[in-house]
Amino acid sequence: MVTIRDVAQEAGVSPATVSYALRGDPRIRPETAEQVLKAARKLHYTVNLTAKNLRTGRTGIIGLALYELNLPYTASLVSAITNEADRRGLQVLAQQTGYTREGESAVFRNVTNQFCDGTIFAASHLSNDDLLTLSQGKPIVLLDDRTPPSERAFDTVLSVGAEGVREATELLMRQGARRIAVLGADRMSPEQARGLHTVTARRLTGFFEALASGSSSPTDETAEAAGFLPCTWSSEAARTTIIDAVRGGARFDALLCMTDLVSMGAVRGLTDCGLSVPDDVKVIGVDGIHETAYTVPSLSTVAVDFQDLARKALDLITSRIDAIASGEADDPGLPPRTLTADFTVIERESTGGQG
């Protein structure tokens, strides 16, 4: 391994000068710097980040802890965040927590606290207090934090919420839906939805808003909620839930699905029951995963702008890391910030649009 000393010797200067020159410190005379650079290139020198990190206390690695890596949505997240990190000269260590409290805290113990300057985290079982303890003072950015805005303890970036789902619901109504069932959410009143801050609650708020404003508009007919069909956000759960619902006599002409995986399962279940999408039932989902474009029928969706989300998450975390590095350890610092990722409603065949 070629070290800074080798370069120093080659260039006829001291290791300190090499260190400065390599990072473009203005104190080094241009000609000297040039010598150093030449020597470094000649010897194929690369910094040893481990040594640098030991010295500086930073690793340049951002942890990314998600419930599961093998899902189209999380794969998009990993991809977008890795790209954006790369652009900033950072690395990403992705972990899966497996929906368990144990898995989540293990990630902090074994990974974040060891390797990472900070962590982007989709929490499910850990409270803010748990996180405060586990994070050991390192920054955390939450993905879709579910604590009420007033009680937030961490920066967070939110994916599609009320606004996106309101537009989705309006699209369904515009296409003639009159009885819209919600798939993938527990029954909730508009008041409850507004009081809670889970992803589901935020999305349902948009659903209720659309319904409410629709009924006050001068359309001849008006749409109504045709019930809640709770299920986990997997295609399998969605499929069986829909089959049971249809066999149980549920009546709806449209399905608002909480995610795209749910809408894929829904279409599959509807097909199993001999129902046609979009003729008998219109379907829309949320997330904007890639495969929605190629299913039969193609699926309408509220697509998260993953690049925007990644950018926001990294802005948030790097600003915290920098703040800590510049010695604001016990400083109260910036208050927790909440950012929302952009989205686009994509209209496809499942709501009666073009493929």
Add this chain to the structure above:
Amino acid sequence: MVTIRDVAQEAGVSPATVSYALRGDPRIRPETAEQVLKAARKLHYTVNLTAKNLRTGRTGIIGLALYELNLPYTASLVSAITNEADRRGLQVLAQQTGYTREGESAVFRNVTNQFCDGTIFAASHLSNDDLLTLSQGKPIVLLDDRTPPSERAFDTVLSVGAEGVREATELLMRQGARRIAVLGADRMSPEQARGLHTVTARRLTGFFEALASGSSSPTDETAEAAGFLPCTWSSEAARTTIIDAVRGGARFDALLCMTDLVSMGAVRGLTDCGLSVPDDVKVIGVDGIHETAYTVPSLSTVAVDFQDLARKALDLITSRIDAIASGEADDPGLPPRTLTADFTVIERESTGGQG
């Protein structure tokens, strides 16, 4: 930050003793070790991996360089490899190279050589010589290495090849297919296929084998190759290729698709042309990505056993890392090894089976 010295002081021993005790070195008396452990717990001590790494020259991080992270197949790879690494106390740094030579070598320069003890790599543009230079002596395990077995310079684990595709083709024939077109592969003779060692060539070899053995069996009719429809392995490319082929008068009653994403696009394209799967055309793919179970119709596939693949890749790389650590630097060491991941043929609706 609490260091090994703090623990030493608390336990009334030397830092070295703490280091030994913490790693269960038998030289330390049990009672002493107990004292140390208690002190460490009391102070919430955790090793500083950066320091440990600087000292030992290992990081416990495995690089994973794939052309693209946001694909169902690669997401499965990331997930399985991360899980398996976790089980072995290792971390995974996933990177996307973006199909470019530049991206591939950048990963080595910026990531692997800095952070990783070794890299699991899906190469496309780099030659063995390039890799030898870039790897700087750190182990590399290739995914689906395309160099001929006799010229292999690295360990590799192969995904589905001839065997899996032979079984897939046989399934198609058993279901009555007589004119099987191949989607996602360039035209190739059986001899060419056997001489090349790309994923495509290995798979085509299986296709030709099935065709050849089928014609010598006592079936009344015999299947034949109905042409090659080259396209990249994306749903979009598959879809447009199929549409063009059908409009151009191509005649086939079955499609052997090189990947599942290709078969998803194929079904979509066939549907666009008013053809039905499996009635008009039977379709099978390769990979075993999750979403094939929920499409309409559900897709038959040759499913890679991702866990098995991950296990094999990590066995390979850890054995190399350990060999290097135990001082066999310039040793010729083990010759390059080739392992093949297990697979299962899954029969679903697209070949006329159950959903």
Add this chain to the structure above:
DNA sequence: ATGAAAGCGCTAACAT
């Protein structure tokens, strides 16, 4: 403008 020197926290000879 550059160099000397002191560590960052840990491990592994080597000494006791």
Add this chain to the structure above:
DNA sequence: ATGTTAGCGCTTTCAT
């Protein structure tokens, strides 16, 4: 059975 010591490669005062 445990302690002393010498670094791993780098950055960063502090001298010169």
